[in-house]
Amino acid sequence: MLPFDYGRANTVDGALAAMGDKTKHPPTSAPSQFIAGGTNMSDYMRLGVNRPSRLIDINPIEDRRLRAIEIGDPEIRLGALVRMSEVEDHPEVNRRCPMLTESLKLAASRQIRNMASLGGNLLQRTRCEYFREISWPCNKRNPGSGCSAIDGFNRQHAVLGVSDACIATYHGDFAQALIALDASVDIIGRDGIRRIRLADLHRPPGDRPDLETVLGPDELIAAIVVDVPAWAARSRYLKIRDRQSYAFALASTAVALDLDGNEVRDVRIGLGGVATVPWRATAAEDVLRGRPLTEESAGKAADAAFAGARPRQHNGFKVELGKQTLVRGLIELREMRL
Known part of the structure; x- marks a missing residue:
């Protein structure tokens, strides 16, 4: 160091x-x-x-804006300095939206969750092996040097949102649940507070993967704001990984489902482990709304979610794994008793 x-x-x-x-x-x-x-x-x-x-x-800093968990209806506001475990243990957050707490519980060991802040969790950097090892060329670490993962061993890498300059996966879990609910973040800078959608916080890699967020150098996240619909009580975060604990997702899905009998009134879907940034599967949502939720319709939604996938040599399995993860999440939620 x-x-x-x-x-x-x-x-x-x-x-x-x-x-x-x-x-x-x-x-x-x-x-x-x-x-x-x-x-x-x-x-x-x-x-x-x-x-x-x-x-x-x-x-x-003891500023309430960064420290508090505030439960409103429908808004939940989570200070950026709140620890992951504090939200995980909050009974009202879990009752209102289980996928939020599940995405935190499955993210890391309890010791890390006791230390890690929510704001820091959103801003965590990729675990791409070529980014972490400074002897390899990496456009995210050294712009213009090249992407070693594209023609290297890329089993862990992204298939959605990739570019010719970078295929590094965004490895966070919490952000997938937040983006599914179209959460926002409050950002504090010298000119005051501005609010942006979480979907606009992270930059896709494009030709400048070193520019990861829209935060200015003297700005910090103050809070995460989520409007949680009542039907988000039917939600879950499903994470598929190489081992059952302390591993990053190969594929994951955050799903909240509003059903009228067997018909989908509304649905929110986030995908993890497969994309370069937190990923909202809006195309899959559009397939499902207004239709009965069946194995067939769930499969069509999964196909739509991965229609733009660009797999490389070693990560092509993530396309099918991601589809099956989404189908499983949807069908298990359909059977969920509230």
Whole structure:
């Protein structure tokens, strides 16, 4: 790990001011970065992938906007400094929308969930082996150097949202449940608070995979805001992986289902383990609305979800696995007793 300066911020304004203080690091060095749980950042700092000149610890901030879990109707507001385990353990969140808490429980070990913040979880970086190993060319780490995964061993890599510059998978779980519910994030910067859709937070790789989000260098996520419909009580997060615990998804799905008998009135679908960014399967939703939920209609929805897939040599199995994961999630929800 390379040397770095460390500072603590007690207020949001203090954190933003510290981030913008150009005297704290030379212009040729990597920029300052915020740190909360640090479960992802510290890992990549040890690997030499992330090389901030200064870390600004925002854990001392007691601002309610970043700390509170607020349950409204239909809005649930989750502060960015709330720990994953706090939401996981919240009975009302689980009652209103089980897939939110399930996506957190299945994300990592309990020890990590006790440390990791919700905001940091959304901003976690890929686990692409070629990104993590600095001896390999990687456009996400070093723009213009090439993507070693495209012609390398790419079993873990994405089949949706890929580009000729990057096929790295977004490995988060929580974001799939949030994007299915069309959640928003409140972002604090020097000019105040702005709200954007979660779907607009992460940038697809395109030709600049190093630009991962729309956050400015002196902005931080304050909260996650979700309008949870009453029917989201019929929801779940299904995660398929190589082993039952502490593994990233090969394919996952976050599904919330509104049924009138056997007919789909509404449905929300997020897909994980298969895309470069959190992925909303709107085409699959359109196939299902207004139709009976059967094995056949679920299969057609799955086909629509993966119609644009671009598999490589070793990850082609993810297309069929992703389809079967979605079908299973839908059918199991159909049988769910509330």
